[in-house]
Amino acid sequence: xxxxxxxxxxxxxxxxxxxxxxxxxxxxxxxxxxxxxxxxxxxxxxxxxxxxxxxxxxxxxxxxxxxxxxxxxxxxxxxxxxxxxxxxxxxxxxxxxxxxxxxxxxxxxxxxxxxxxxxxxxxxxxxxxxxxxxxxxxxxxxxxxxxxxxxxxxxxxxxxxxxxxxxxxxxxxxxxxxxxxxxxxxxxxxxxxxxxxxxxxxxxxxxxxxxxxxxxxxxxxxxxxxxxxxxxxxxxxxxxxxxxxxxxxxxxxxxxxxxxxxxxxxxxxxxxxxxxxxxxxxxxxxxxxxxxxxxxxxxxxxxxxxxxxxxxxxxxxxxxxxxxxxxxxxxxxxxxxxxxxxxxxxxxxxxxxxxxxxxxxxxxxxxxxxxxxxxxxxxxxxxxxxxxxxxxxxxxxxxxxxxxxxxxxxxxxxxxxxxxxxxxxxxxxxxxxxxxxxxxxxxxxxxxxxxxxxxxxxxxxxxxxxxxxxxxxxxxxxxxxxxxxxxxxxxxxxxxxxxxxxxxxxxxxxxxxxxxxxxxxxxxxxxxxxxxxxxxxxxxxxxxxxxxxxxxxxxxxxxxxxxxxxxxxxxxxxxxxxxxxxxxxxxxxxxxxxxxxxxxxxxxxxxxxxxxxxxxxxxxxxxxxxxxxxxxxxxxxxxxxxxxxxxxxxxxxxxxxxxxxxxxxx
Amino acid sequence: xxxxxxxxxxxxxxxxxxxxxxxxxxxxxxxxxxxxxxxxxxxxxxxxxxxxxxxxxxxxxxxxxxxxxxxxxxxxxxxxxxxxxxxxxxxxxxxxxxxxxxxxxxxxxxxxxxxxxxxxxxxxxxxxxxxxxxxxxxxxxxxxxxxxxxxxx
Numbered sequence: 001x002x003x004x005x006x007x008x009x010x011x012x013x014x015x016x017x018x019x020x021x022x023x024x025x026x027x028x029x030x031x032x033x034x035x036x037x038x039x040x041x042x043x044x045x046x047x048x049x050x051x052x053x054x055x056x057x058x059x060x061x062x063x064x065x066x067x068x069x070x071x072x073x074x075x076x077x078x079x080x081x082x083x084x085x086x087x088x089x090x091x092x093x094x095x096x097x098x099x100x101x102x103x104x105x106x107x108x109x110x111x112x113x114x115x116x117x118x119x120x121x122x123x124x125x126x127x128x129x130x131x132x133x134x135x136x137x138x139x140x141x142x143x144x145x146x147x148x149x150x151x152x153x154x155x156x157x158x159x160x161x162x163x164x165x166x167x168x169x170x171x172x173x174x175x176x177x178x179x180x181x182x183x184x185x186x187x188x189x190x191x192x193x194x195x196x197x198x199x200x201x202x203x204x205x206x207x208x209x210x211x212x213x214x215x216x217x218x219x220x221x222x223x224x225x226x227x228x229x230x231x232x233x234x235x236x237x238x239x240x241x242x243x244x245x246x247x248x249x250x251x252x253x254x255x256x257x258x259x260x261x262x263x264x265x266x267x268x269x270x271x272x273x274x275x276x277x278x279x280x281x282x283x284x285x286x287x288x289x290x291x292x293x294x295x296x297x298x299x300x301x302x303x304x305x306x307x308x309x310x311x312x313x314x315x316x317x318x319x320x321x322x323x324x325x326x327x328x329x330x331x332x333x334x335x336x337x338x339x340x341x342x343x344x345x346x347x348x349x350x351x352x353x354x355x356x357x358x359x360x361x362x363x364x365x366x367x368x369x370x371x372x373x374x375x376x377x378x379x380x381x382x383x384x385x386x387x388x389x390x391x392x393x394x395x396x397x398x399x400x401x402x403x404x405x406x407x408x409x410x411x412x413x414x415x416x417x418x419x420x421x422x423x424x425x426x427x428x429x430x431x432x433x434x435x436x437x438x439x440x441x442x443x444x445x446x447x448x449x450x451x452x453x454x455x456x457x458x459x460x461x462x463x464x465x466x467x468x469x470x471x472x473x474x475x476x477x478x479x480x481x482x483x484x485x486x487x488x489x490x491x492x493x494x495x496x497x498x499x500x501x502x503x504x505x506x507x508x509x510x511x512x513x514x515x516x517x518x519x520x521x522x523x524x525x526x527x528x529x530x531x532x533x534x535x536x537x538x539x540x541x542x543x544x545x546x547x548x549x550x551x552x553x554x555x556x557x558x559x560x561x562x563x564x565x566x567x568x569x570x571x572x573x574x575x576x577x578x579x580x581x582x583x584x585x586x587x588x589x590x591x592x593x594x595x596x597x598x599x600x601x602x603x604x605x606x607x608x609x610x611x612x613x614x615x616x617x618x619x620x621x622x623x624x625x626x627x628x629x630x631x632x633x634x635x636x637x638x639x640x641x642x643x644x645x646x647x648x649x650x651x652x653x654x655x656x657x658x659x660x661x662x663x664x665x666x
Numbered sequence: 667x668x669x670x671x672x673x674x675x676x677x678x679x680x681x682x683x684x685x686x687x688x689x690x691x692x693x694x695x696x697x698x699x700x701x702x703x704x705x706x707x708x709x710x711x712x713x714x715x716x717x718x719x720x721x722x723x724x725x726x727x728x729x730x731x732x733x734x735x736x737x738x739x740x741x742x743x744x745x746x747x748x749x750x751x752x753x754x755x756x757x758x759x760x761x762x763x764x765x766x767x768x769x770x771x772x773x774x775x776x777x778x779x780x781x782x783x784x785x786x787x788x789x790x791x792x793x794x795x796x797x798x799x800x801x802x803x804x805x806x807x808x809x810x811x812x813x814x815x816x817x818x819x
Contacts, residue, residue, distance in 0.1 A: 237720055238718045243712075243718075244713070344787045345788070352788045355787065359780035359781055362780060363777040363780055366772070366773065385753060386760050387754075388759075388769065389713050389715065391705050391759035392758065392760065392769070396773045429673055432673055432677070433675075436675070436677075436678075436680045439683035440683050442683065442687070447687060448691070453687040457680060457683070481812075525700075527725075589720060606725070619720055
């Protein structure tokens, strides 16, 4: 039995188990039948195992170049290096959906075993939803349109090899799985939310049970997006990391609603408010992940990522419509039981800031959605061809982003219910002074773009609020427990990880904002055609073309420009190239990037003398602070881990009436 | 009083910085080329601007824009020339003065509606005066936290 047969059989068996599990879990939830629950659990566990077997057999078939399988023949070649063969699992549509299904099966198994043990009825109903979604994906993946194991009657001598862009950088091993994990894990909070609506629970048990899941999927989505930006920067060869491409938009939309949710959820926990709203946000986040998949996999929008198009579009659209109709219907049906227990506090209270922040996040998401869909709608309605690209999104999203930075500094500094004048002065004097210093520093270093100056001011403002919070927390612990400063610092994370981990996330976002503002406002370009030995000067760097040579590798042919970089204390070599894969019509640029903490020198081989290699056109960008973007993404990830780690014991201070008062005054 | 002075000085400095940054200055020819080409879509790319794209076509378009700038054409004239050649499609940011103005109106409408809804839910009026905890309350709280954390081990 070949790997292909094994994988195909495993998927079909898993489909049967998912159908069985849906029924068994539904019966278990309805009749509270323990034996049916055990049966559903077994179905979930074995089903997960089977989908993993299918994914592993596909990886095996790719690694062993088994061209009897159509997917392998289309996305692999004998020359493809082993790493890129294995990660070929997510190099095209069918394999991506297999990976997606495997993650979903894992999440289903988690709910079946861990979830139902914690809150039996709620989780068993959620399990029905998980099984139903898993059934859909297994149906999808066993239809001819998306079946990864379709066979070829006659195996070709060699395959086409993966898309050139997808075998050019090791980040391909990281970016898609992270993003898919983030996407798929949003289904767990969604399933619990739906379950809570089905059962008519007015409370927030669903939300407490899935808080960590929501945080983890949000973090994976965020880190996956930054990894994607990094990949795009390192591979696409234009010196940017974000182009408002439809697939990028599809990834950022659920991240925006998920971020809004992570904050408004605190309002529900503390104040028992915004119940309907939180359910709506969880539903929207999940629906946006499916919408993104539909948009980018059905070929309705063009994108660098639409490397495959297929007939699964209508199926995904049907799935999306079903989810929306069901969720919105349930939400309306149960809205009577979801009355809030009170009113939001004063405009200067933490919950009010969270609410305003939610409004800005929703506006940001709707703008991305509209901008992505508008060219489609315009063409369908009037036949007009128009473009909506970077300049449009920048004009709308940058002001919204600045508003969010501001609220990020204000929100955590305000108490619940409302703030007194004394509190405002105590919380904001130092941060305001820092904001002014940040703006002055920006102007002094020659920044002229207003948005960039504001970003520096707000970054300093937010950073100051975070430092102030840590300083007060440490001071309080030292006074109360006589701890050393470092021990107190570590204990803040250990005892109140969610709060202080959240501050670390905010610092990561500050780094990201600084990187974006600086790289957008202060990138310098130059372009020159050089003969070997000639030089080009840019922003204090001198670049010398020392040689132009052609390189042959089994899977590709390249022309490489050897550049010597001097100036600004650097003495390095960069090797931008144009790479020709047999499977692609035109050469793919492979930039040479000299990364630094102050700036990156980004070099592109734009053109060269094809006859005698006697000249090369080199395009160069000096991009300041861009590496802070990747660093910021990592800091966000670390902060999320701190926030997700369980505290040693639930904090006692929570039940104290004054727990929400700011740290004690001196 | 000292706090108030610091706050007032900070706001003044912020305003000064913003005014300094926004002071008008005559753009150089290169800045104009960058500004114009950033708005034009590279016809052979996936949504990249002429400014960003490393493609040959984009390079030629950049050269053309630079030439027009040297000839003394205004930004609007150059943009009109490209619109005549490629249609509105070539603009990455759709013109406001057409029915694609809707795409500009919608985000504004969304944020206005959202803020209205949110403000309606926020309790109106001046910020309430939440009493600061008294020294005795703080001491009692500290003592209680210390006691319970000691009990916790």
